[in-house]
Amino acid sequence: MxxxxxxxxxxxxxxxxxxxxxxxxxxxxxxxxxxxxNTPGNFEAVGTVSELESQGQILKENFQNGAISVTRNPENAELLYAVNPTCTHKGCLVDWNAGERKYLCPCHGSEYSPDGTLLKGPAEENLPPYLVKIEGEQVLVQAI
Structure with a gap:
């Protein structure tokens, strides 16, 4: 060798x-x-299942570095979506419209699906998603 x-x-x-x-x-x-x-410390409680049922949305404006919105999938109530509801166009807080099943930006008219996918501009990016789960009566969102 x-x-x-x-x-x-x-x-x-x-x-x-x-x-x-x-x-x-x-x-x-x-x-x-x-x-x-999967440790509990990685998830933060943002509300309860009863709040989600009665209001159709859980909105927490002081989640980590911004806001968090949790809604149910309109097609399958077993699935939850959690997104940062800050419009990716100019930073306005988007509103959940349960009747239309989408987020609407009050500032410039951008629209997003329940999972945060961009449907209509002027925004060019989706809303950032988070992992969400239910444990007992608590709705938990994964902390970054």
């Missing part, structure tokens, strides 16, 4: 043996990466 081949094998072996240690060092102690994303 030539010296260059030997050094290549030693280099590859060194990197391969170091990799598991690097991964273990970056994982919080006692938790796998999958467990970290």
């Amino acid at each position: 030539k010296r260059r081949e030997f050094l290549n094998w030693v280099g590859v072996g060194g990197v391969a043996s170091f990799l598991p240690m690097a991964i273990a060092a970056c994982t919080p102690s006692g938790e796998s990466a999958a467990e970290v994303s």
Whole structure:
């Protein structure tokens, strides 16, 4: 075996043996990466199921760095949507219109579907989505 081949094998072996240690060092102690994303600390309560049922929407204007809006999917009430209801055009807070089943921007007329997909401009981007779930009576949205 030539010296260059030997050094290549030693280099590859060194990197391969170091990799598991690097991964273990970056994982919080006692938790796998999958467990970290599902811990209760990553979700914040924004309202209750009864609020969602009675009002058709949960709007929390002081969620992290902005606002959060939670609605039910009009086609399947088992599915929830959570979006940042700040219009991506000029930053106005969009209104949920339950009758039309969409968000309407009062400033410049942009329209968004319940999941935040842009339907009509002048905005050019969708509303940012969040993960949302129900636990017991609480509606929880994933904190960033």
